[in-house]
Each structure stands twice: as C-alpha cells, then as structure tokens.
Amino acid sequence: MAIFGWRAVHNLLPTRAAISTKGYSGDLRCVVCSSAVEHLFCQCNLTREIIGASPFFIQLSSLSWKEWFLERVTSMTLESFDKLLVLLWSIWKNRNDKLWRDRSQTGPRIVASTMAWFDEYSRANRVSEDTDRSQPVSRKKWTAPVEDVLKLNVDGAFLPSIPYGGTCGVIRNAQGLFIAEYSYRSAFYGLELLLAVNITKAVVESDCLVAVQATKSLADDLSDLGALISEIKGLVAAVGEVTVCFANRQANMVAHRLASHSFDSNIRLDWFTNAQEFILDDLMYDHHRI
Known part of the structure; x- marks a missing residue:
C-alpha cells in the first residue's frame, strides 16, 4: 500500500495520460467517468463522490494532485489517512477492473467493501486495549x-x-x-x-x-469456500x-x-x-x- 501511495503521488501509475508520454496514442478520457483527460484521484466524479462523503467530507480543490495528497498527509489523523490511502487503492483497482474487464463498482459499494477489509485488518493487528503494555506482546x-x-x-x-x-x-x-x-x-x-x-x-x-x-x-461454512x-x-x-x-x-x-x-x-x-x-x-x- 505504501508503494502504491508513493507511485501515485509521483504520477508513476500507468494512467492513460501518463503512458501517452511514452508513445500511447489512444483514448485519453477517464476510464471510469469518460470525461476529459484521465484524472483518477482529484477530479473524477466517482472519487469526488467517495471522498466527499463520510467519513472524509473532502471537498473539490484546485490544488494539483501532489499538493492535494501532501495536504491530506499533514491535515489528517494517521488512522483517517490510512483509510483514505486504502480507498484510493480501491479506486485504482476499480479503474483497472473497468478497463480490463468492463466491470466496475458504485461508490458506496467500494467504500463498504474497503472499510470492511480495513476494519478486519486493523482488528487482526491491534493490541487489545486491556493488554498490559509493560509486558512483551507474544504474537x-x-x-x-x-x-x-x-x-x-x-x-x-x-x-x-x-x-x-x-x-x-x-x-x-x-x-x-x-x-x-x-x-x-x-x-x-x-x-x-x-x-x-x-x-x-x-x-x-x-x-x-x-x-x-x-x-x-x-458451524458449517455456507460460503463458496x-x-x-x-x-x-x-x-x-x-x-x-x-x-x-x-x-x-x-x-x-x-x-x-x-x-x-x-x-x-x-x-x-x-x-x-x-x-x-x-x-x-x-x-x-x-x-x-x-
């Protein structure tokens, strides 16, 4: 996830706009919302829908993508920024699913599945509040x-x-x-x-x-697995x-x-x-x- 964030902030993700500088001459429109040059994280309608709602309520900004990202780093709590980073990764994954499989999710669906995964990961790695922190954590x-x-x-x-x-x-x-x-x-x-x-x-x-x-x-497992x-x-x-x-x-x-x-x-x-x-x-x- 950290590598994804680093690549994103340095504009190293293979968006259509980015690969156009390396010889790509095809469609430059946003894969997700089909408007303008690909603008996945700052201006895309899907992204604005997700980050403009709970729990972020981040409004549209005139800042460049890198300035916008760095402002989030300095203004958000660590937990909130972790959630935002995971959501951005999910948006990128959704974009790739749309591009290669013609399959995409709605904003609420992306948020629900991503936050469920994030909460599960956090619970699995969080030390219980009643643990005596003066003792080594065996796990x-x-x-x-x-x-x-x-x-x-x-x-x-x-x-x-x-x-x-x-x-x-x-x-x-x-x-x-x-x-x-x-x-x-x-x-x-x-x-x-x-x-x-x-x-x-x-x-x-x-x-x-x-x-x-x-x-x-x-209990019997009734899932696909x-x-x-x-x-x-x-x-x-x-x-x-x-x-x-x-x-x-x-x-x-x-x-x-x-x-x-x-x-x-x-x-x-x-x-x-x-x-x-x-x-x-x-x-x-x-x-x-x-």
Whole structure:
C-alpha cells in the first residue's frame, strides 16, 4: 500500500495520460467517468463522490494532485489517512477492473467493501486495549511450541485476476529448529504433509484471521469456500492433536517469504533437514528471539 501511495503521488501509475508520454496514442478520457483527460484521484466524479462523503467530507480543490495528497498527509489523523490511502487503492483497482474487464463498482459499494477489509485488518493487528503494555506482546514474534509438539506456519499468495494461488509452510520444533518446508498450489498440503510423516501433535499458525476463524468454527461454512473449509477440518481431525491459531504477520515472516515462491511454481516442492537459503535469516531471527 505504501508503494502504491508513493507511485501515485509521483504520477508513476500507468494512467492513460501518463503512458501517452511514452508513445500511447489512444483514448485519453477517464476510464471510469469518460470525461476529459484521465484524472483518477482529484477530479473524477466517482472519487469526488467517495471522498466527499463520510467519513472524509473532502471537498473539490484546485490544488494539483501532489499538493492535494501532501495536504491530506499533514491535515489528517494517521488512522483517517490510512483509510483514505486504502480507498484510493480501491479506486485504482476499480479503474483497472473497468478497463480490463468492463466491470466496475458504485461508490458506496467500494467504500463498504474497503472499510470492511480495513476494519478486519486493523482488528487482526491491534493490541487489545486491556493488554498490559509493560509486558512483551507474544504474537509480535514467533513463539516455539511446547516440547514434543511441532509448529507449522502457513501462508499463501493469491491474485484475484488469476484462477490459482499457492501455499507454503515451514515446520519447526520446540527449540525453534527447522524440520521441513514445502511449497505447493494446495490449500491443505501442509496438513497432508503432517499426516505423511506421522506427526500427530502440532500447532498450525496462519496470519489470515478469516481462515483461522472458519477452520475453528463448529458451524458449517455456507460460503463458496465451504467445501474447502470442510476438507481442511477433516484433515485437522485426521492428524490428531492439532491446534489452529492466528499469528500476527511479524510472527509468520518465514512462511510469508515462502509464499511468493509457492505462487510462482506449480510443482510440489519439499525440503527436509536444510532450509532454502533465502529464509535462513528469518529462521535464525526467530530462533534467537525464543
């Protein structure tokens, strides 16, 4: 999101107006509202509808886009600016959906879905107000499992525009030592791996709060992913003593680094004994913080 903001304020996003300086000679009108030269963030009717309403109430300005953006940085609270930045990213995504798929959302729909996502992300990463801040927050770092239990940290990489994704995982013991890792386009391969190597006591951690909640729920999942969630629950029960829990992104960095590898390859890859070199630094970092 920060990279998006930096590219936007420096006019580095590939708008029609921007790429016209590099040889593009097609239609220069706004993709979303079809008026004038593309003006996605400052003058577009859709953007004005969104930022002119609650919770921002930002009125039309004669400032340039960069001046307008910097004024928001200095005049808004951090939380409000974070919401604005996420909304601007959603507007950009909506513009691309309109351009490439001829599919766009209304202003209220964009605001509702974006704020729901933002609130979920904030809750997942916010320290509870009643936490004793004089004590270290355990979820901010990777914690080792108890003796005789292994921990499997998992993560995934997905893009809505591509009909597949990838998952990965790393298994460590109570001393924080590497046991195994995998990379594969399967949401439940980590659990299958535990079964294959006869691991019956494990903690499975993910930084996707929605997935953790769905897996732990006793109710049937009626969403489009219900069948997948049901299969994951079945594998959890088959392994044995498995605890599924949420971990903050900082506590899941090894799996997070592996995620891009699983996305790029459609081949199942397993590593035992020796971890891949590009995650060694994160493994050592977690090990020394136990």
